Amino acid sequence: xxxxxxxxxxxxxxxxxxxxxxxxxxxxxxxxxxxxxxxxxxxxxxxxxxxxxxxxxxxxx
Numbered sequence: 523x524x525x526x527x528x529x530x531x532x533x534x535x536x537x538x539x540x541x542x543x544x545x546x547x548x549x550x551x552x553x554x555x556x557x558x559x560x561x562x563x564x565x566x567x568x569x570x571x572x573x574x575x576x577x578x579x580x581x582x583x
Contacts (some may be wrong), residue, residue, distance in 0.1 A: 549577070552573050552576055552577045553577065555568055556570070556573050
């Protein structure tokens with residue numbers, strides 16, 4: 523008999539999909555934010571150095 527606290531394969535697959543899409547959205551947003559000027563980033567609470575550190579090769583173009 524399966525344990526009540528074990529996750530099923532469909533739940534694991536769903537969690538994996540959600541995590542992957544979340545990472546994809548973060549990369550997209552970082553790319554969009556990096557197109558803004560430094561003053562706008564600073565006013566919004568971001569720093570270019572931190573965004574570049576977390577950025578990947580995902581491109582908006």
